[in-house]
Amino acid sequence: MTASSAPLLIRMHANDNVAIVANDGGLPAGTELPGGLVLREHVPQGHKVALVDFKAGDAVRRYDVPIGFALDDLPAGSWMHERRLQMPEARGLEDLPMATRQVELPPLEGYTFEGFRNPDGSVGTRNLLAITTTVQCVAGVLDHAVKRIREELLPKYPNVDDVVGLEHGYIPHALGVCLALVTYVPAFSMWLPNMFR
DSSP states (O other): OOGGGSOOEEOSSTTOSEEEEOSTTOBOTTOBOTTSOBOSSOBOTTOEEESSOBOTTOEEEETTEEEEEESSOBOTTSEEOGGGEEOOOOOOGGGOOOOOOOOOOOOOOSOOOSOEEOTTSOEEOOOEEEEEOSSGGGHHHHHHHHHHIIIIIGGGOTTOOEEEEEOOOOOGGGHHHHHHHHHHHHHHHTTSTTBOO
C-alpha cells in the first residue's frame, strides 16, 4: 500500500476491542494493520474489525461500552458485523442509567444566559432533553425514541419542556466531516444552557 492508502482505523477508546475501517472502499483480506494484525477478510469502509480473538459470548466494546456479544468464536482480523453479534437487550425508558462520571471544572465567570429569576430566587431556563447519535444509520431509531419520550415520559416531568433529536448526515466520501460532527456537535451542545443534563 502507498502512504496515501495506508490502513486507517478509528478506535474510540483504548479499551475497545474493535476498530472502524476508514479507508475509502474498505480494506482487502491480507492487509497488515498498524501493530501487525492481518485482516482475514475484506472489511468495508465504516465497518468494524476485530482487534482480538473473540470467544462466543464475549462482549464487543466500542466507546468502552458493550455494543453486543459475539455469537461465535471469531479470530482477530475478522469483519465484526451485525450478523456476528447478539445485540444486548434494549433498556426500558424508565430505567436508563444516569451519567456517573464527575468532572471538576473551574466556575465560569463573566458568562450569562437567557433565563428568568423565579420568585424564590432560583433561576429558570427552558429545559430540553437533547439526544444525539454517533452514526446516521440510527436516525430512524432516534426519531422513534424522541416520539416515545415525548408521549410517554415528558408528561411525567413537567419541568422538562421538550425533547430534541440531534442527528447528522453521513457522507461516505467526507468521513472527516462526519467525525467532526460526531465529536464537536455533541460536545458543544452540552455547553448550551437550555440542554437538560
